[in-house]
Amino acid sequence: MEFKHVKVATGSADEEGRLVFHEEKLIAVLVRLDDAGHGAVVGQWSLEAGFNGVDSTKPPLFANLEAAERWIGKQLSDFIAL
Amino acid sequence: MSTSIIGKLEALHPLPDKDKKLLHAVVGRGRTLKSGEDIVSEGDHTDIVHVIIEGHGYRYKTLADGKRQIIGYLVPGDFCDLYGFLLDKMDHGMAARTQCQIAELTEEHILMLTSRPALARALWWSELVNAAILREWLVNMGRRSPSARVAHILCELLVRLQVVGQATADGFKLELSQAELGDTVGLTTVSVNRALQRLRGSKLIVQAGREITIPDVAALKRFAAFDPSYLHFRQDREDRP
Numbered sequence: 001m002e003f004k005h006v007k008v009a010t011g012s013a014d015e016e017g018r019l020v021f022h023e024e025k026l027i028a029v030l031v032r033l034d035d036a037g038h039g040a041v042v043g044q045w046s047l048e049a050g051f052n053g054v055d056s057t058k059p060p061l062f063a064n065l066e067a068a069e070r071w072i073g074k075q076l077s078d079f080i081a082l
Numbered sequence: 083m084s085t086s087i088i089g090k091l092e093a094l095h096p097l098p099d100k101d102k103k104l105l106h107a108v109v110g111r112g113r114t115l116k117s118g119e120d121i122v123s124e125g126d127h128t129d130i131v132h133v134i135i136e137g138h139g140y141r142y143k144t145l146a147d148g149k150r151q152i153i154g155y156l157v158p159g160d161f162c163d164l165y166g167f168l169l170d171k172m173d174h175g176m177a178a179r180t181q182c183q184i185a186e187l188t189e190e191h192i193l194m195l196t197s198r199p200a201l202a203r204a205l206w207w208s209e210l211v212n213a214a215i216l217r218e219w220l221v222n223m224g225r226r227s228p229s230a231r232v233a234h235i236l237c238e239l240l241v242r243l244q245v246v247g248q249a250t251a252d253g254f255k256l257e258l259s260q261a262e263l264g265d266t267v268g269l270t271t272v273s274v275n276r277a278l279q280r281l282r283g284s285k286l287i288v289q290a291g292r293e294i295t296i297p298d299v300a301a302l303k304r305f306a307a308f309d310p311s312y313l314h315f316r317q318d319r320e321d322r323p
Contacts, residue, residue: 011279012276012279035276037275037279038272046270046272058149058264058270059270061272
């Protein structure tokens with residue numbers, strides 16, 4: 001998986017984002033929760049959008065990008081297994 | 083103890099004093115439930131009809147993977163399961179969000195209440211309203227933006243709590259966490275947080291802890307495209323030309 005820096009307009013202080021590519025296709029958009037309003041989860045990464053099996057109505061938050069990559073990888077393999 | 087129940091039913095249909103006295107006698111003091119306790123669990127059979135005297139609750143369904151969808155709010159005066167005794171198993175659960183005082187009525191009580199025409203009509207109304215709220219929530223979740231979804235829920239709570247004397251003209255205590263709001267409108271906690279921030283940023287709401295103040299109620303209703311007519315309260319029916 002490849003992670004590219006991007007700024008995301010969320011209407012909040014959460015701007016620092018990553019476009020996540022899998023086999024050269026965009027598979028997910030992650031944003032770091034930097035807004036103080038998030039309280040205890042500030043600093044964690046949030047799935048803002050996901051495609052082709054990475055979409056979830058209630059995704060977990062990720063402590064770091066490695067954790068996000070593991071989760072996205074699992075979503076992809078579960079999706080392919082369907 | 084029956085004030086909220088009479089308040090809710092009278093907001094839907096006028097009740098003669100005799101009916102109010104009967105309701106008062108039937109409702110009694112009720113049973114106390116701790117916050118987080120189930121009023122009725124999904125899949126259980128209940129012979130008892132539960133009515134909220136005090137406190138807040140919600141209806142919910144739990145998915146196999148543990149995700150929860152909140153499918154209704156229960157506020158003072160609400161009948162949780164008016165004809166639930168007909169069902170073999172409840173198709174959803176109901177839980178106390180705060181400490182609750184719950185009246186427990188039997189089928190015989192319900193037959194006694196519905197044998198009185200005004201009470202029967204009021205109870206029919208309350209069930210129609212429950213279905214109307216569910217329809218409105220479906221539209222809300224499927225077709226409104228995140229901040230309008232949250233705003234719509236706040237408008238509904240304001241009006242529903244006002245009829246039972248639990249809200250002022252422009253505010254109430256929100257007995258829900260951001261995660262619970264998310265489970266209501268199908269958003270993540272992160273999205274609910276940003277939606278609330280947007281509402282605060284545009285001065286549509288002022289939030290101090292759990293206290294919600296709405297500086298311009300008409301403006302919030304406009305933003306949420308909230309039309310209270312689906313709640314069918316007499317006040318709104320009679321205000322109409």
